[in-house]
Amino acid sequence: MDGLSAELWQSVALTIKLASATTVILLIIGTPLAWWLARSKAIWTEAVATIVALPLVLPPTVLGFYLLVLLGPNGPGGRTLAFTFEGLITGSVLYSMPFVVQPIRNAFVAMGERPLEIAATLRASPARSFWAVAVPLARPGFLTAGVLGFAHTIGEFGLVLMIGGNIPGRTRVLSVAIFDYVEASRWREASLLAGSMVVFAFAVILAVTLIDKRSARARA
């Protein structure tokens, strides 16, 4: 039992580490991308938005396949990221990107031009307008983005399996661990993990809904 739980906790820790790193990276690169998508009037804006949204529709295995080709030993990078934690992060960032970019983009769009115009007439530079006005006003969007990005990374399976494999302590995350336990007919562990994931998913969706409701009320 103790041995089991050590193995299990290792997976939990790894999963949280992966989801946290992915969320942080996504917020850092997703925010400017969402800002640009929300404000650019260029024709190719929607094309870029579509590329960002592709993982919503593509089977994770397709993404995993391309990542293996690009990040594997024969890829252009030279050094392989396949079956490493860094590889997992790279895959997760791409896979969860739409879940982070879209809420932030929507929040920036919903805010409209006006707050930025007000800031500009009050002598705020574009940078100050962004940090002191746009980001605080889009806070509910950032919250939703953070929660969804984190949760969605925890829930991924196919992509992780393809580029990460199943190395305990390095790439064996929760979803893979459940698969593993089932394969090994260890139903108790499998059901424990699966049950926790259900509770977690419920909490996440409820949280996001409540954030949305609260921000809708604040705007009214």
Added chain:
Amino acid sequence: MRTAKRTATPGRIDITFTGNLGTFSLDAQFSAPARGVTAVFGPSGCGKTTVARCIAGLKHLAGGFCGIDGEVWQDDATFRPPHLRQIGYVFQEASLFPHLSVKRNLLFGAPKPVPAPIGFEEVVELLGIAHLLTRTPSYLSGGERQRVAIGRALLSQPKLLVMDEPLAALDRTAKSEILPFLERLHETLALPMIYISHDMTEIERFADHLVLMERGKVTAAGPLAALQSNPALPLAASRDAAVSCDAVVSGYDGRYGLLALRVTGARMLVPAPPQTPGARQRLRIAASDVSLARQAPHASSILNVFPARIKSHAPLGQGEITVVLALGTGGSGTQILARITRRSWDTLGLRDGLDVFAQVKGVSLVAACNRPPEIPTEALPSLDQGSEQVSAAA
């Protein structure tokens, strides 16, 4: 448009914005003094807001020119982005940042080195918002929000304050709550303002200059009273035509409760509470309150009867005529409007250039204005600064 490079004249606001915006074509060109309130008046959708946005740099119309008191904000080679223009801008709808307290909203645009010409305490006092400072904007009424927005614009230390229909989104109560503040602003701060409005009653209360717009075009610009009394312009031809003029309090008759006010060419008696002699007071004289007589009437209940000269006239509909009068025997004083029937015009044998008597039945005091009127002081005939007892008879 001129081909020579335009320069910004100190003391002037020079504006040229022409161009097509979708199906709308804008042709706005005017010049106004960079002091006092310049009102831009026109029906909804005539392009007033676009002009305001171009002045602020929120909209860029290529080929435009914007010179503010010696500074070029826009010409063919220059386009200063809005945050580099020393402007204060008040939007039509409440535009406070919802995530900041009233105080932090007020200080958002205030420059960091503290001593500034327009002080925090002064603005808070002027707008009566001291009790709101710690609140969140969502707990303020519409009128309170707009007052805070005006204060925030002022504290950014602008060289020019642009107000785009600041009262249009407010109900009657909130409007009447803000108007006195706008008047006080005008009195206390030497800050030029551009005031956009489609409501002439707001403009009559405190504007000094007027720009008339219609379907994207500036149709006239000049001193408020001159445009109000120009029969060629739609203002004088409207049903509620009136002229605003700035008068000086010259005395008070305590026995009858009458305030004596002097304008160029006439002294008026108005039932009103006493005021300090020498104080400036804005008057509004409606055309429908002025009638004409060939001889000085005796035994009339009308107190204010002045010699005047008919400057011009224009028909108003089928049966009426709007007459432009200049007060004073030589016809050199303040111009006002009279509305009479065409029948009276014919029966009395009235014509342009004729000396008549103007009987003013009603004069409304619209706002105190403690600043020099547009007419130079020397032009005021025998201005008596001391308290002068007024006899009851007119």
